Amino acid sequence: MTGNETGLPAEGRPVKPLLRVIGGEMLDPPPMWLMRQAGRYLPEYRALRAEKGGFLALVYDSAAAAEVTVQPLRRFAFDGAILFSDILIVPYAMGQDLWFEAGEGPRLAPTLDTTDLSTLKPDFSRFEAIYETVRQVRAQLEPDVTMLGFAGSPWTIATYMVAGQGSKDQGTARRLAYSDPARFGAIIDAIVDATVEYLCGQIDAGVEAVQLFDSWAGSLAPLQFEKWVIAPNAKIVAAVKARRPGTPIIGFPKGAGAKLVDYATGTGVDALGLDETVDPHWANAVLPKGLPVQGNLDPLALVSGGQGVADAVANIRAAFADRPHIFNLGHGILQDTPIDHVEALLTLVRGQ
Structure with missing residues (x-):
């Protein structure tokens, strides 16, 4: 591969904007991608999903999943391509059945509130289609676009495995x-082991940075947060960095609030995603100096558009003017987001 294909020139410094910021550089304008940017707000995605007949069928058709991953890049000049998949691929590979109920979301069985973990029969070959998606996406990306992989964090995955939904x-x-x-x-330890395997496989297939989504981190009391969020994520970070040195890891503990500081210092992540409820000025004041951050526009503000978005963008940019920053939403883009609002956001962030 050439230096541009790997994101590293001959001397080893990243050239892709997103990787540069995760590595500690401040860029103006900041690099940008949006959580769930490959998905339901795009008519081309809705058409392809209807053709494939369901979400899981789409995820497991590597060519189709690769197409979904690159669809937003054809419309918008994002700096990152986020793998199109689902966090529940990990429990599926650990041996639970996975399906999606129309209008109700994912289901897993058997549930681990009444079934012992030892009864599950892991099948890590269920990761292979996801790795093939990564390979197909990397072959299509422009040299300055970073390929992002992801997994759910153990606490969030465990909530689904235990309750089944x-x-x-x-x-x-x-x-x-x-x-x-x-x-x-x-259960948490088994998820940690499967997640490390999964992320290393994504990296081997061509992913250049990964994000750990802890969507339900905010539901835990402080001592439980330390035990079930910080400690397991720290294990994943340490194991991935030992097995695949140099791979950047973004942590996203949604709803963590004041516990963000402990998460940042305790997990060893390279960058910290902030949800929309976090005051960016507070975060900049209390987080470790120089730690790259990502976020944190309210997805509903983007749906509404107009002056509210302009004010929010200006506030976020001002808060992180002296800190490495990746512009993103505070959570996933909503399906009723107008495409022209995304185009306007790009103009606001980049000053074009």
Whole structure:
């Protein structure tokens, strides 16, 4: 590969804007990508999903998933391509059945609130189609675009594995974590091991940086947060860095609030994603100096557009003027987001 294809010139410094910022550089304008940028707000995505007949069928058709991954890059000059897949591929590979109920979301069975982990039969070949998607996407990317992979963090994955579906308060998993921490800890440890395997496979296939999504981190009390969010993510970060040195890792503990500081210092992530509820000026003041951050425009502001977005962008840019920053949303882009609002956001961020 040439230096541009790997993101590294001969002397070893990254040339891709997103990798440069994760590495500690400040760029003006900041690099930009959007969580869930490959998805339901794009008519071309909706057409392809209808053709394939369902979400999981789309994920497991590598050519189609690669097409979905690159669709937003044809419309918008994003600096990163985020792999089109789902965080629940990990429990699927760990042996649970996975399907999606129309209008209701994902389902997993058997549920680990009543079934022992040892009864599951792991099948890591279920990762292979995802790796093939990565290979096909990398072959299509422009030299300055970073290929991003991801996985769900252990706490968030465990909430689905225990309850079999999402919930408002993650109560089933929280009860098990309190009542039988040894049993719950075994589930977390198994998720850590599977996630390290999965991320290393993505990296081998061509991913250049990965993000750990902890969508339900905000539901835990402080001591539980330390035990089930910080410690498992720290294990993943250490293991991936030992096995695949130099791969940047972005942590995104949604809803962590004031616990963000402990997460940043305790996990060893290279960059920290901030959700839309975090005051960027507070974050800049309390987070470790020089730690790259990512975020954190409210996805609903982008749906509305107009002056609210302009004010929010200006506030975020001002807060992180002296810190390495990747511009992003505070969570995934919503399906009713107008395409022209995304185009306007790019202009606002880049001053074009």
